[in-house]
Amino acid sequence: MAMPDSAPPPVLTLDGPSGSGKGTIGQLLAGRLGWHFLDSGALYRAVGYLARRHGIDAGDAETVADLAARTDIRFAPQHGALAGVIANGEQIGPEIRTEESGEWASRVAALPAVRRALLQKQRDFRQSPGLVADGRDMGTTVFPGAVLKIFLTASPAMRAQRRYKQLKEKGFDVNLARLVGEIEERDARDAAREASPLMPADDACVLDTSNMSIAEVVHHVLALLHERLGQQA
């Protein structure tokens, strides 16, 4: 798996709708590989959260993009699937993980100027020895040269169940029926927007995880990755 010194660190992209398992699987993969992990949704969530807190309209592209450009967003070294972020030195807790924050994230993420403001910040996570990048447009826009692109899907019912369990475990008050509606609405907006919509890259491997365990998905993706890296060596 040794890469020549001049080659940029390899990237594995994991895209897909909410609840498809990207976050959990991405973190496990990064742990197994000893690679960095980019939870790009958390960047959009942090921007949406801060916009809301500052009373900025989610449709005000210029002001939200300016906020995104000015905000330094970092992850704690060991961040779990529902952890917060550190924005300009301020710890923002797990409240960025609620469906309401997801809704705000999805709205600000539809603004091309906001996506432009976050593009280089995301690319900066590509560091040695490698990066696992989780999001909606990792394979199509942010890392088009990724060594392996995975697009995870699962049935809407299964995705809602997973989100429900995750949020409940964190003590959030959630209603399953409402969650299904919110997830469907958010995915429809993410897929319909013009700027980097949620869709598989032409060269992505599409994996339906509805009937797969987390361990099976991790195993399958690692096998694909080792095959690709072997071909490159």
Ligand code: DC
């Ligand atoms: O992955 P997530 O649920 O934390 O993402 C929250 C929202 O952020 C999602 O509904 C759409 C947006 N997003 C995006 O547009 N592009 C990404 N690469 C990641 C997230």
